[in-house]
Structure formats: structure tokens, C-alpha cells
Amino acid sequence: MTTAMQLFISIWVPWILGYACILYILGRVRLPFLLILSLSFGMGLGVLCQWMLFLGMLRVPYHLDIIGIPLIIITVLFFAAYLFNRKKAAQQPRYLLPEKTQKKGTIFWLSFFYVIFVVFVAFWMALTIPVFSWDAFATVAFKAKILFIEKTLAFLPYSSHAAYPLHTPFVEAWIAFNLGIWDDQLIKIVFPLTLCSFLLINYVFLRYFMDNKWALFGCFLFCSSAFFVAHATISYRDFFMAYYNALVVILILLWRKFDEDRLLFLASLFAGFATFVKIEGQLYLGISILLVVLLLMSDRRIGFRKKINKSLLFLIPSLLIWLNYFVYNRLILGIMVEQKGTIELGWEQLGRINDILNKLFIDCFYSGNWNFVWYLLVFSLCLQLEKVFRSQAIKILLFLLLCFLGNIILLGTLTASYVWLAGKLWYQTLSRLVLHFYPVCVWLVVLLNAPMAPHQEQKQDP
Amino acid sequence: MRDSNNSNKKIIFLSVLSAVLLFLALFSWLSLSCHKSLGAVLKQVALNSFKGGYNVLLSPFVCKVSIKILLLCLGLACFFMVFVLDILFSKDYRSSPSLSRLKKIFLVVFVIICCMTNGFQVMGILGDYLPKYSNKYFTKSSDKKYVKFVTQLDAYARVCQGLLSYRYCRAEFITDLDLQEGFGMTTHRMLAYFLYPIDIRHEKPEEQINCKVIFQKDKAMDYVGKEYKALKVFNEKNIFAVRNDF
Numbered sequence: 001m002t003t004a005m006q007l008f009i010s011i012w013v014p015w016i017l018g019y020a021c022i023l024y025i026l027g028r029v030r031l032p033f034l035l036i037l038s039l040s041f042g043m044g045l046g047v048l049c050q051w052m053l054f055l056g057m058l059r060v061p062y063h064l065d066i067i068g069i070p071l072i073i074i075t076v077l078f079f080a081a082y083l084f085n086r087k088k089a090a091q092q093p094r095y096l097l098p099e100k101t102q103k104k105g106t107i108f109w110l111s112f113f114y115v116i117f118v119v120f121v122a123f124w125m126a127l128t129i130p131v132f133s134w135d136a137f138a139t140v141a142f143k144a145k146i147l148f149i150e151k152t153l154a155f156l157p158y159s160s161h162a163a164y165p166l167h168t169p170f171v172e173a174w175i176a177f178n179l180g181i182w183d184d185q186l187i188k189i190v191f192p193l194t195l196c197s198f199l200l201i202n203y204v205f206l207r208y209f210m211d212n213k214w215a216l217f218g219c220f221l222f223c224s225s226a227f228f229v230a231h232a233t234i235s236y237r238d239f240f241m242a243y244y245n246a247l248v249v250i251l252i253l254l255w256r257k258f259d260e261d262r263l264l265f266l267a268s269l270f271a272g273f274a275t276f277v278k279i280e281g282q283l284y285l286g287i288s289i290l291l292v293v294l295l296l297m298s299d300r301r302i303g304f305r306k307k308i309n310k311s312l313l314f315l316i317p318s319l320l321i322w323l324n325y326f327v328y329n330r331l332i333l334g335i336m337v338e339q340k341g342t343i344e345l346g347w348e349q350l351g352r353i354n355d356i357l358n359k360l361f362i363d364c365f366y367s368g369n370w371n372f373v374w375y376l377l378v379f380s381l382c383l384q385l386e387k388v389f390r391s392q393a394i395k396i397l398l399f400l401l402l403c404f405l406g407n408i409i410l411l412g413t414l415t416a417s418y419v420w421l422a423g424k425l426w427y428q429t430l431s432r433l434v435l436h437f438y439p440v441c442v443w444l445v446v447l448l449n450a451p452m453a454p455h456q457e458q459k460q461d462p
Numbered sequence: 463m464r465d466s467n468n469s470n471k472k473i474i475f476l477s478v479l480s481a482v483l484l485f486l487a488l489f490s491w492l493s494l495s496c497h498k499s500l501g502a503v504l505k506q507v508a509l510n511s512f513k514g515g516y517n518v519l520l521s522p523f524v525c526k527v528s529i530k531i532l533l534l535c536l537g538l539a540c541f542f543m544v545f546v547l548d549i550l551f552s553k554d555y556r557s558s559p560s561l562s563r564l565k566k567i568f569l570v571v572f573v574i575i576c577c578m579t580n581g582f583q584v585m586g587i588l589g590d591y592l593p594k595y596s597n598k599y600f601t602k603s604s605d606k607k608y609v610k611f612v613t614q615l616d617a618y619a620r621v622c623q624g625l626l627s628y629r630y631c632r633a634e635f636i637t638d639l640d641l642q643e644g645f646g647m648t649t650h651r652m653l654a655y656f657l658y659p660i661d662i663r664h665e666k667p668e669e670q671i672n673c674k675v676i677f678q679k680d681k682a683m684d685y686v687g688k689e690y691k692a693l694k695v696f697n698e699k700n701i702f703a704v705r706n707d708f
Contacts, residue, residue: 106474107573110577114580114584117584121587131655133516134516134517134648134651135516136655137648137651137652137654137655138651138655141655142651142654142655142658142663145655145658146658149630149658149659150630150659155664155666158664158665158666159663159664160663217573221576223580224576224579224580226511226512226519226583227518227519230516230519231516234516236516363518366521366528366530366531367518367519367520367521368511368519368520368521368522368530369518369519371576371579371580372533372534372537372572372575372576372579373576375534375572376572376576379568379572380569383561383564383565383568384565427517427518428517428518429517430518431517431518431519432517449565449569
């Protein structure tokens with residue numbers, strides 16, 4: 001079998017698995033095909049990694065057949081279950097996108113060609129420049145290489161950063177298992193593919209709130225950030241973190257928009273997968289839980305019992321996925337928390353807040369990371385203040401932005417992470433943390449500036 | 463509807479015109495103040511606009527001027543220029559423009575500034591990044607690309623792996639490099655990655671140390687020891703040794 005074919009299989013097995021899972025979960029609910037297809041990529045990778053973790057916990061040696069064949073069987077079962085349920089389902093709610101704008105114009109084509117160019121560059125860079133960045137050598141690709149060679153998780157207690165979750169190493173190792181060799185370039189194909197999935201999901205998500213011109217402009221803003229694009233080409237975990245974090249927010253917003261609990265369940269699964277990408281994913285899970293609980297509390301249309309049920313629908317799957325690795329890593333393997341996660345309490349720590357805000361300001365407004373997108377957000381908020389009060393989606397996103405920023409401030413103030421967030425090594429970490437919630441900034445810019453159809457604001461906007 | 467379209471077109475036209483004029487004016491001033499041609503200044507900005515940094519990307523500086531701040535000033539100046547021009551060219555210039563019009567001008571101007579930055583990034587990618595990698599290192603095998611980044615480390619690791627037929631071997635790493643920070647730490651991590659399954663990073667108590675990777679160490683031969691034999695002497699500072707009975 002040629003390398004291209006092996007690579008193709010390594011991508012499509014989890015992708016189709018994800019597609020089957022999403023079809024089964026959504027059941028009678030009809031979402032745009034583009035959205036289902038792009039969500040399937042994240043879902044497939046998430047399920048694949050949980051399966052590999054499960055095998056590792058049972059000390060089953062990693063082989064292509066042992067990993068792949070059960071996944072194919074699960075895919076077939078999910079498809080069969082979906083088809084069986086589909087016949088029984090009477091109603092099929094369809095959440096269609098609003099009408100497209102007929103007139104495309106310069107901004108549409110400019111955005112379109114720029115996004116295509118960036119996607120091409122991302123593929124080119126990922127597939128021609130081998131692993132050479134620090135975190136890849138030190139942890140991510142190194143762990144993946146060990147997984148590929150040793151075919152077990154036995155090395156984990158002895159490895160550096162042993163507490164780090166294993167999503168990215170598992171994905172890279174899976175591709176290497178398919179290829180049969182360790183290839184420093186081809187294992188990175190998953191990153192630009194994630195970028196494509198990310199852009200498509202964002203496009204469809206924004207289309208629910210605005211016309212195609214503005215939705216594409218949102219994708220253009222994403223691609224305007226050199227840092228965002230650079231991370232879609234290297235073997236770091238931060239792009240996956242931003243991806244899953246964004247999926248959770250998108251699905252929670254769509255759940256509010258359509259009042260469809262299956263979307264909440266999907267959001268819960270993705271929030272769980274996010275905890276397996278980076279340790280920060282646990283904090284973001286906390287923020288998502290807070291958001292869901294607040295949204296349910298503020299909803300007067302449903303009773304208390306229903307609120308509890310909906311809360312549990314989000315809490316149980318995400319917490320189970322998180323607990324799975326947490327219990328294995330901390331309790332069974334006995335791996336200690338990272339030194340940077342240790343709590344440092346004292347009044348003098350309050351002085352750190354100023355440093356953290358200062359560094360956040362430098363990163364958002366002065367670095368070359370984000371183009372002028374953060375400026376656009378600040379100016380848009382000043383100029384479109386009345387929209388903040390009219391749209392609940394904007395209110396939710398602003399709340400999330402404050403939570404994410406507050407999260408950084410709390411981490412820097414109360415833990416030993418200060419050195420990496422505002423101390424002498426701030427430039428090594430802070431931008432990557434901001435990357436995790438950069439999508440919220442882009443969505444806010446677009447939602448604040450895009451003209452909304454009156455019927456959308458009143459009826460559909462949560 | 464038609465009036466609104468014409469008005470939007472007018473804003474876009476005025477914004478693009480003002481932005482281009484201001485851009486030329488500001489960058490001409492910059493090139494004069496640092497005694498370089500306009501082309502050279504633009505090239506310098508483009509080449510520094512897309513450096514594949516992974517922790518933070520620094521905003522490019524030309525002649526100690528931050529291009530980010532320069533473009534921000536350009537955006538604000540452009541906004542006021544379009545605002546004034548819009549009043550002057552309106553049918554009734556005595557009436558003040560509406561707030562929604564101001565917002566439109568503002569948005570268009572800042573999208574143009576974003577596009578300028580994107581333009582620099584595209585030029586940086588096309589003019590520097592792609593040719594740098596595609597001319598010299600675009601080959602099917604990744605081996606040649608490593609020549610660019612970590613020639614010695616990769617070659618060293620491959621020789622050692624080959625000598626053991628890619629078998630696992632827990633190794634002691636002996637070096638004069640400072641492994642706690644900077645170059646030494648980076649080199650150690652890179653070498654650990656390349657060398658694996660020769661393992662210089664994990665301290666597994668159940669595995670006996672069977673190899674010695676003596677790297678950048680003065681009088682390396684002194685550290686081989688009696689129980690080990692030097693399988694490969696690269697030079698007086700770099701030796702790969704294995705236990706006699708391994």
C-alpha cells in the first residue's frame with residue numbers, strides 16, 4: 001500500500017467514526033451537512049484517543065489492527081443504530097441556515113481567496129517542515145514517538161510532564177501506526193486538517209447569525225492571525241485546545257438557539273475531549289459548566305427538575321471523560337501535579353495582577369500575534385454598545401471572554417504559573433493561552449459588526 | 463437601497479484612497495528617516511511579518527519604529543481623513559454624518575489595516591518562507607530538511623541507532639553542556655527525540671543502563687569506563703559506547 005493510501009486511511013477511519021457517532025447522537029435532528037462533516041473530524045479524533053487510552057490502561061499493546069478494527073466495528077454499529085432509529089423517528093427538526101446573500105462583492109472574494117491561500121500555506125508548512133519546535137521535541141512528538149516504538153503507556157510514569165494529557169501524542173502515534181514508520185512530516189497532517197474543520201465549523205456557526213459574506217469575513221479574521229496559522233502547522237497541543245474549546249462554545253450557543261438537548265450532549269463530549277488535550281482543558285470545562293448552569297438558571301420557561309436533567313446531561317459525559325484520565329494518571333500511576341500548578345497564597349500575590357494585566361495588554365495589542373483583531377474588538381464594543389444589550393449571544397460571549405481572562409489572572413496570581421504568565425518566561429506561554437479563546441474575540445467582532453436580520457434577533461438569537 | 467449602496471461604495475473608495483496615500487506618506491517618511499529606499503523598508507517589514515515563532519510572534523520593527531503602532535496610527539489618521547472627506551463630499555455638508563456612517567467608516571478602515579498586515583504576511587510567506595524551504599529542502603525524504611535545523615544531532619543519532627539496529631537501550635548522557643537552560647537544554651531534548659529508542663531521558667529503575675552517550679564532553683574517552691566499549695568515536699568530544707555484555 002502506498003504512503004498516500006495509508007495516510008488517507010489514517011485520516012478517514014476516525015473521521016467516518018466521528019460521522020457515525022454524530023449521526024447517531026443527533027438522531028432525528030438535521031443540521032447542515034457541512035457542519036456535521038466538520039464536527040465529525042473532532043469527534044472521531046476524540047473517540048480514537050479515548051479508545052487508545054482505554055487500551056493503554058488495560059496494557060493491551062498498541063498495534064494497528066488492535067486499535068483500528070474495533071473502531072471500524074463501532075462505526076458500523078453506530079451507522080446501523082442510526083439507520084434503525086431513523087426509521088422509527090416521526091419528526092425531523094431541521095435547523096436550516098438563513099438565506100445566502102446573492103451579491104457577493106469584493107470583501108467576499110477577498111476573504112475567500114485569502115482563506116484558501118492560508119489553508120494551502122498551512123498544509124504546505126505542516127507537510128514540508130519536520131518536527132523542530134521545542135514542545136514537540138520535549139513532550140508532544142517525543143511521547144508520540146515512544147508510543148509508536150514501545151506500543152505501551154508503561155513509559156508514562158518516568159516521562160517528563162507525565163501529567164500532561166495525551167490527545168496529540170495519541171493522534172500522531174495513530175498516524176505513524178498507519179504509515180508503519182515514524183515520519184516527522186506526515187504525522188503533522190492532522191493539524192492543517194483541524195484548521196479546515198475549524199474554519200468550516202466557524203463558517204456554518206456564523207451563518208446562523210448572519211449572511212455568507214460576513215460569515216466568510218469571520219474566517220478571514222481567523223486567518224489574519226499569523227500565530228493562529230502558525231499553530232495549525234506545528235506539533236503543539238494548543239491548536240487542538242483552541243479547536244475543542246471553540247466547539248464547546250459553538251455547540252452551547254446553538255443549543256440555546258434551538259433548544260436542542262442533543263447539541264448540549266455533543267458540547268459535553270467535546271468539553272470532555274478538551275480535558276484530554278491540555279491540563280487547561282479542565283479549567284475550561286469548569287467555565288463551560290458555569291455557563292451551562294447560569295443559562296439554565298436564567299431560563300424561566302423550564303422547571304427545576306428539567307434544569308437538573310439538562311445540567312446532568314452536560315456534566316456526566318464531560319466529567320466521566322475527564323475523570324477517566326485523571327484517575328488513571330493521578331491515582332493509579334501516582335503522578336504528581338506539575339510544579340507550576342502548585343498554589344501560592346498570600347496577600348503579596350495581589351501585586352501580580354498588575355503584571356498579568358500588563359502582559360495581557362502587550363500580548364493582545366502590541367505583539368505580532370493577532371493582527372488588529374483585538375483592537376477591532378475594543379473599538380467595536382465602544383461603537384456598537386447597544387448591540388451588546390440586544391443580543392444574548394454577544395452577552396454570553398462577553399461573559400466567556402471575561403471568564404477566560406479571569407482564568408489567566410487567577411492562575412497567575414494564585415499559582416506558580418506566574419513565571420510563565422507574567423514573570424520572566426511570560427513570552428513562552430501567555431500567547432498560547434490567549435490562542436485558546438481567540439475565537440471568542442473573532443466571533444464578537446463579527447457579531448457586533450454584522451447586520452442582523454430583525455427576525456433573527458427576536459426569534460432565534462438566544 | 464440604491465443610495466445606501468452608493469454611499470457604501472463611496473466610503474470604501476475614500477477609505478482605500480486615503481489608506482494608500484497615508485501608507486505611502488508614512489513609509490516614505492520612514493525610509494527617509496532611516497536612509498533606506500522605500501522598497502527596502504517594505505521588504506524588511508514583509509520579511510519580519512511572518513516568522514514562524516511558536517510561543518509569541520513579535521511585531522516587526524524598522525528603524526526602531528514598531529510597524530504595528532505605525533499601522534495603528536495610519537488607521538486612526540485614515541479614519542479622520544475619510545470622515546472629513548465624507549462630510550466635504552456629501553450633498554449637504556452642513557449636516558453631521560450619522561453614527562451608523564461613522565461606524566461603517568471605522569470598520570472599513572480597520573479592515574483595510576488588517577488587509578495591509580495580511581499583505582505583509584503574504585509577502586513574507588511568498589518572498590521568504592516558501593522559497594527558503596522549497597528550494598533547498600523540498601524533497602520527499604525529511605532527512606535533508608534536518609540538515610537545515612539540526613544536522614549534527616540527527617546524523618549523530620542515526621549512526622548510534624544504526625549501530626544498535628534500532629534496539630532499545632537505556633543510556634547515560636554525559637556532557638559539558640548546561641542541561642538546565644538555553645542551548646544545552648534544547649540540544650538535550652532534540653537529541654533525546656532523535657536518539658530514541660536509545661533513551662537518554664527516562665530514569666526507569668527496572669532498566670539497567672547499557673549505553674553511554676558522551677556528547678560535547680572534553681576528553682570524552684576518559685568517561686567510557688572499563689565496563690563499556692566505544693562503538694563509535696565521532697571525535698575527541700563525542701563518543702557512543704555500550705556495555706561489553708550488551
